[in-house]
Amino acid sequence: MKIARRIVLTGLALFATGCMQVEYGIVLEDDLSGTADMDLTVDLDRVARTTAAVKAAFEGTGEPTEEQIEEARREIVAEMDLDDSLDTAGLRAEIESDLPDGVRLLGVDEERDGLQRRVRMEFAFDHVNRLREFDTRWDRSGDPDGDHEGSKPFEGLEIIERDGEIIVRNDPIDPIDEIEDNMFVPDGMIETMLQDISVTFRLETPFEVLEHNATRREGRTLIWVFDWERLRQDEPVGIFARLKR
Helix, strand or coil, X not given: CCCHHHCCCCCCHHHHHHHEEEEEEEEECCCCCEEEEEXXXXXXXXXXXXXXHHHHHHHCCCXXXXXXXXXXHHHHHHHCCCCCCCCHHHHHHHHHHCCCCCEEEEEEEEEEECCXXXXXXXXXXXXXXXXXXXXXXXXXXXXXXXXXXXXXXXXXXXXXXXXXXXXXXXXXXXXXXXXXXXXXXXXXXXXXXXXXXXEEEEEEXXXXXXXXXXXXXXXXXXXXXXXXXXHHHCCCCCEEEEEEC
16 A cells, blocks of 8 residues: 555655654444544655754764755655656555455545645544554565554554443554664754654544543544644653543
């Protein structure tokens, strides 16, 4: 599947992490079927600047020059699939060919505005646990460039039913830890790379909300927002909600 390749280029996934805004939404029905949407936006100009800055820091040459940034932009453009990047029919076919059982594609849209890319997808599922198998990798043929952290956005999602209650949990979101462990990221570059990151998770439920750790609540809709300000101040936290049928 080439979903990620549309907006995050091979070899640039790490740098794009901090230049990406991602929104995940789940709408649950009484039987735990429902719909899910994913909205991914990446600023490739920001990716180019970050890439040039990391390269300059790694080489010990100080701040990147405009020429180095422009070179990074050219490299990004050269790697993009310009011929079919807006081929929605082709993108839809790629997605549908790799969907797990019990999940079907409702719609997909891709937009380009200069060096900004946005992909939005909507799915229906017969049970929310089916989403754990959803994979956005664009290459499963053994190419190591096709397997990145975060390629299974719902992999850590758990839905537990017991005694008339539903527990919703998801693993902590902590890109800072992932980048700190990467040998190719020089000290002092983490803030530069992650200052624009934003990950939003939205859960709309027909059930009564008994307990949650969401950033905000709008009726029976819970919204978690993970941005640089929150990530740098708080210990990594996961998503938690306790609901009642």
